[in-house]
Amino acid sequence: MFNSQKTEATAEKVSYNVKVESAKTTKNASIVMLNLDVNGVKINSVILKEVTVKADGKTHKKGDVCYILDMPQEKVNDKYYKRVWFPVSNETLNSIVEQVKALL
Numbered sequence: 001m002f003n004s005q006k007t008e009a010t011a012e013k014v015s016y017n018v019k020v021e022s023a024k025t026t027k028n029a030s031i032v033m034l035n036l037d038v039n040g041v042k043i044n045s046v047i048l049k050e051v052t053v054k055a056d057g058k059t060h061k062k063g064d065v066c067y068i069l070d071m072p073q074e075k076v077n078d079k080y081y082k083r084v085w086f087p088v089s090n091e092t093l094n095s096i097v098e099q100v101k102a103l104l
Helices: 004-013 090-103
Strands: 018-025 031-038 041-052 065-070 073-076 079-082
Touching: 018 090, 031 090, 041 090, 065 090
Parallel strands: none
Antiparallel strands: 018 031, 031 041, 041 065, 073 079
């Protein structure tokens, strides 16, 4: 039904305008709940996690701070599926992190 190679090639050509509409801290200081606007589409309950790398890897060294963007999920028959997805480049992720820092 969907040709993933064609989708990936098309995704590279699309630009994503991402705006953080709201950010809420949680009990865990390294987790923030976000509401995003991506090209006019509202995405609620996005999780931004700040993690510290514990061991050297291919791209990150021990002690580096990295960010993980986790999209909303839905549980179906004991499996979790992402409800929404868009390709997030390092540039987009950095923009989201900066917007969150400005809001908090």
